[in-house]
Amino acid sequence: MTTNQHWMQRDLDSLWHPCTQMKDHEWLPVxxxxxxxxxxxxxxxxxxxxxxxxxxxxxxxxxxNETINARLKAQLDSLEHVILSGFTHAPVIELSERLGRIAPAGLGHCFYADNGSSATEVAMKMSFHYWQNKGQPDKQTFVSLQNGYHGETLGALSVSHVGLYRDTYKPLLLEVEAIPSPDCYGLPEDQWEAHSRAMFEHMEAKLARNHDNIAAVIIEPLVQCAGGMRMYHPIYLRLLREACDRYNVHVIFDEIAVGFGRTGTLFACEQADVSPDYLCLSKALTGGYLPLSVVMTTDDIYKAFYDDYATMKAFLHSHSYTGNPLACAAALATLDIFERDxxxxxxxxxxxxxxxxxxxxxxxxxxxxxxxxxxxxxxxxxxxxxxxxxxxxxxxxxxxxxxxxxxxxxxxxxxxxxxxxxxxxxxxxxxxxxxxxxxxxxxxxxxx
CATH class of the missing domain: 3.90.1150.10 (Aspartate Aminotransferase, domain 1)
Incomplete structure (x- = not known):
């Protein structure tokens, strides 16, 4: 049997690992x-x-996992990939239908990408473009929370506010205001709701002051994962939904890390009994097997892009592996396990x-x-x-x-x-x- 050391050396001769100071591996074995x-x-x-x-x-x-393995093996024998522009296939249709049935109310259309950062980019571009299509071109800015994290690509990093990942690249990023987080660190749980309510006053003030220029607010529901697993009360989500309805601003819930049961409900926003305008999902979507993400959105937003080609209202975002059949098959098997078990x-x-x-x-x-x-x-x-x-x-x-x-x-x-x-x-x-x-x-x- 080849030793660990054999593979470690081959790795260090050829790889650059994510989220890693590679010099550490002089003393910390990979x-x-x-x-x-x-x-x-x-x-x-x-x-x-x-x-x-x-x-x-x-x-x-x-x-x-035997269930996911079997579904992937069967899919591999029939279709590994096909362009999703002008073509379609059974796994992506079935997955979209099933997600529509289990997601928070009102999210009737699925737009696929490859990973969580890409989903964030899709939601941001879609919100910006929606307001252009609706004749409100001043709504161009985004609002997010201090200590929030939404991915490593430049748009996603712009709405993220964890300095470790963001500070080096600040000159490349969009200007995005970070609102104080409802993070309940150090508080007993019986004080979480009151604290989260009090912290929402910062968001309320921002929306009241600048809503004419704000396209969307993006947050991680309940847990700011990459920001140190900082947590807050569901009431913040309800207050945000109510305020954004009043001020005509979109809500983007980034459930890339917290979706699919991680916080105790299938989707974290269920705990506040609210739905976003855009729901970003990835990570557990395929049970950890293959890269896939999806942005779910409303019929109203979908219809704002639905027009004759010459109007140039179409959402022309794309990824080569959008809606990959193998990844969709893994996701379907994952949903099967949720239902069965x-x-x-x-x-x-x-x-x-x-x-x-x-x-x-x-x-x-x-x-x-x-x-x-x-x-x-x-x-x-x-x-x-x-x-x-x-x-x-x-x-x-x-x-x-x-x-x-x-x-x-x-x-x-x-x-x-x-x-x-x-x-x-x-x-x-x-x-x-x-x-x-x-x-x-x-x-x-x-x-x-």
Whole structure:
């Protein structure tokens, strides 16, 4: 059997990894994975790792899932890809129909792209273009939240406000105002609603002042994932929907990371009983198998582009692999599993156990906050528990937890000083117990 070292060296000679300072790999080994099954990833020397972050939040039903595998194999024998301009195929039609049935009310049309950033770009361009088509050309700007994140392409990065990803590229970006976030960090849960209501006053003031020039507001419902898994109350979504209706501004919900059951409901915005004008979905859409994203939108928006060709109102955005049949087949199999296994109901018991075990970590002298929405738990390390003073980022405390977890057979990839659990939905209670044990050990090592 070829060794890990063999593949590590070949990797370092030829690859440039995402979200990585490559010099780190002079001392931090890259882990070559040979095989995946269920919760577990296995390297070339037989070491296994529990995938506690769903391979970057995408793999919700485990690696090598038999249902998704079978659907993909069948699709591969009939059609691997076809242009979606002027042509169509059964998987993309069936997927669009099914998404329309399960999505929040009013989202009747699907526009496909390849990944989450691309979905953000589609929604932004579509909103801007809509207002042009409707004779309101001044509505050109976008509003988003501080600490929000919507992707790495330039439009998506413009509406993102996590400095780590954004600051270097600021001269290239659109001017977008960042409204203070409703982030409830450090607050007991019984204060989340009042805080989220109070923080909405900043958004209300912005909309009242500038709505004639605003095309859309874009936010991540309930959880700002890349911003450190910061969370807030669903009331903010309801207040935003009501205000945008009053001021004639579009709402874009970026559920790329939080959709498909991650926050406890199939879509996070269900918890506020509201629908957006644009719903961006990706990641778990294909069960973690293939790149695919979709922007769902309303009949009203669709009709604003529906006209004779000579009017030049058509939305001429495209990607080569738009609506790829293999990716659509994986998505259909993923929806089959949701229906067959009553996943949302099962997740309630799992999230309750995640809550039980994670709350135990609050007694640690360097844990400032433990927060949760559904199948997302975040544990934030701090230097001072009383003031919530953070550890300096240069100390890379989270990386020490990551290294310890690898030595114990778990993949816990931190966000700075935030350790989080975002596991596949096939996890069992004893696996959660294992993650809690490994996390506590890692905390001791990282804060010693």
């Amino acid at each position: 882990i070559p994975i040979r095989h995946g099954k269920g919760l577990w990833l296995e390297d070339f020397e037989g070491q296994r790792y529990l995938d506690a972050v769903s391979s970057w939040w995408v793999n919700i039903f485990g690696h090598a 009553d996943v949302i109901e099962r997740n309630k018991a799992l999230s309750a156990h995640m809550r039980l075990r994670s709350r135990e970590l609050l007694d640690h002298p360097h844990v400032g906050d433990v927060r949760q929405h559904g199948m997302i738990v975040a544990i934030e390390m701090v230097r001072d528990k009383e003031t919530l003073e953070p550890f300096p980022f240069e100390e890379r405390r989270g990386l020490k937890v990551y290294q310890h977890a690898l030595s114990r057979g778990a993949l816990l990839r931190p966000l700075g000083n935030v350790i989080y659990w975002m596991p596949p939905y096939i996890i069992e209670k004893h696996d959660i117990d294992f993650l809690a044990e490994v996390t506590r050990e890692g905390l001791e090592i990282a804060t010693a």
